[in-house]
Amino acid sequence: MKRWIAAICLCLLAMPAWAQAPRHKVELACTPAKTALVYQCLVHVADPAGKPVEGADVTLSADMPSMPMAHNVKPVTARPVADKPGSYEAMLELEMPGEWLVKLQFRAPQRDLVTRKLDFQKDKVTPVRTQ
Amino acid sequence: MSDFAVGLISNIGMITFVALSAYLLLVSGSISFGQQAYFGLGAYAAGIATTLWDWPLALGLAFGALTGALGGGLVGALTRRLHGLYFAIATLAFAEMTRLALDLWRYQRPIGGELVGPDGPNGFAGIRRAFTDGWEPLSFMILIWVLLAGTMLVLILFERSRSGAALRGAGEDPVLARALGTDVARLRVNTAAAAGAIAGLGGGLYAHLNTYIEPRLFDVMLGVHALAYGIIGGLGTAFGPLIGVLIDIGILESSRLFQGWRMVVFGGLVALLLIWRPRGLLDEATVRRLRRLFTTPARHA
Numbered sequence: 200m201k202r203w204i205a206a207i208c209l210c211l212l213a214m215p216a217w218a219q220a221p222r223h224k225v226e227l228a229c230t231p232a233k234t235a236l237v238y239q240c241l242v243h244v245a246d247p248a249g250k251p252v253e254g255a256d257v258t259l260s261a262d263m264p265s266m267p268m269a270h271n272v273k274p275v276t277a278r279p280v281a282d283k284p285g286s287y288e289a290m291l292e293l294e295m296p297g298e299w300l301v302k303l304q305f306r307a308p309q310r311d312l313v314t315r316k317l318d319f320q321k322d323k324v325t326p327v328r329t330q
Numbered sequence: 331m332s333d334f335a336v337g338l339i340s341n342i343g344m345i346t347f348v349a350l351s352a353y354l355l356l357v358s359g360s361i362s363f364g365q366q367a368y369f370g371l372g373a374y375a376a377g378i379a380t381t382l383w384d385w386p387l388a389l390g391l392a393f394g395a396l397t398g399a400l401g402g403g404l405v406g407a408l409t410r411r412l413h414g415l416y417f418a419i420a421t422l423a424f425a426e427m428t429r430l431a432l433d434l435w436r437y438q439r440p441i442g443g444e445l446v447g448p449d450g451p452n453g454f455a456g457i458r459r460a461f462t463d464g465w466e467p468l469s470f471m472i473l474i475w476v477l478l479a480g481t482m483l484v485l486i487l488f489e490r491s492r493s494g495a496a497l498r499g500a501g502e503d504p505v506l507a508r509a510l511g512t513d514v515a516r517l518r519v520n521t522a523a524a525a526g527a528i529a530g531l532g533g534g535l536y537a538h539l540n541t542y543i544e545p546r547l548f549d550v551m552l553g554v555h556a557l558a559y560g561i562i563g564g565l566g567t568a569f570g571p572l573i574g575v576l577i578d579i580g581i582l583e584s585s586r587l588f589q590g591w592r593m594v595v596f597g598g599l600v601a602l603l604l605i606w607r608p609r610g611l612l613d614e615a616t617v618r619r620l621r622r623l624f625t626t627p628a629r630h631a
Contacts, residue, residue: 258333260333262540264547266551267536267552268341268579269341269345269578270583271338271341295590304467311461312461312541316453
């Protein structure tokens with residue numbers, strides 16, 4: 200019995216990470232909207248060859264690294280932008296200016312989770328780091 | 331269930347781990363401002379185990395808890411003779427030391443054509459084990475709460491045991507506890523290790539839910555909140571920290587009742603409670619009263 204348990208543990212340890220299809224390229228850019236603390240976010244999705252991806256189902260949410268788990272931003276689903284293949288937009292409402300970690304949850308055409316850190320200020324939004 | 335509700339309930343669960351960790355030390359008579367360090371150590375350890383070493387999620391989370399326990403035990407052993415303000419300062423110093431060390435630490439490996447692993451202040455992105463294993467936000471939320479319920483059950487059973495009584499006794503009067511034969515120093519080291527393990531487990535869950543962590547996540551703000559949740563909820567039962575989190579995150583934050591004034595209201599609430607109920611809403615006396623209320627008195631002939 201002990202040998203079986205040891206064998207299972209070894210198999211689990213040696214198990215390789217899940218094989219995945221090549222990930223899509225994702226770009227995120229946000230700009231302040233007219234309402235305070237509301238930001239218009241534009242997501243551009245392309246396949247590994249650079250071809251725009253249409254029909255993506257993506258939801259944006261955010262967490263503040265300086266106070267993790269304490270701010271709960273309402274997730275928003277991005278809508279396709281007319282005449283811009285591969286582009287999707289969403290209005291993200293934050294609680295305060297500052298650095299936020301934006302999470303992009305893709306449900307279609309492939310499951311993925313992408314994070315981007317942006318510095319949201321009243322008049323501009325700048326990327327902090329590209330992951 | 332909406333994405334917002336799933337995110338909110340997951341966050342309440344994860345932050346309760348840090349609050350429970352601070353609570354356990356409060357019960358033992360120690361005020362720690364450094365439980366965020368073990369949350370961070372657990373997050374980094376679990377992330378490294380599953381992402382860089384390819385361990386399964388369960389083993390990664392266990393490794394995170396173990397790392398938190400080792401950190402907590404080490405600090406507990408080094409500070410076992412310290413009390414009050416000195417202990418609080420020592421824990422804060424260790425937490426800041428850990429955060430600054432993580433700021434300088436780089437340990438990356440190429441995975442899928444990208445460098446993955448802790449990258450100093452740039453953080454640690456790509457902790458995707460839970461995601462690639464097929465965990466959805468809803469199922470991961472259930473995992474968080476199952477582990478939290480298990481942790482709370484263990485704590486409640488421990489509190490009802492002889493060791494739990496000894497811990498409370500040592501927290502209230504260490505001199506008397508020592509006179510009654512309790513090895514207070516050893517008890518405090520073990521408690522610090524257990525508190526570190528609880529925070530480490532929460533950290534591992536946080537890292538896998540968000541797929542990204544950085545040293546700044548684990549600064550003193552998180553530790554102060556964890557402590558405040560224990561004080562608000564009460565030190566009479568392990569449900570206390572959960573109640574503290576529910577009041578702050580579940581009611582004040584999610585309802586947007588006070589908008590940008592929430593932190594001011596939260597600070598005021600802590601100050602008021604410290605005056606009105608120094609040991610929180612569910613303090614020991616209230617818990618005893620509640621137990622009497624819900625326990626059927628034995629009939630005597």
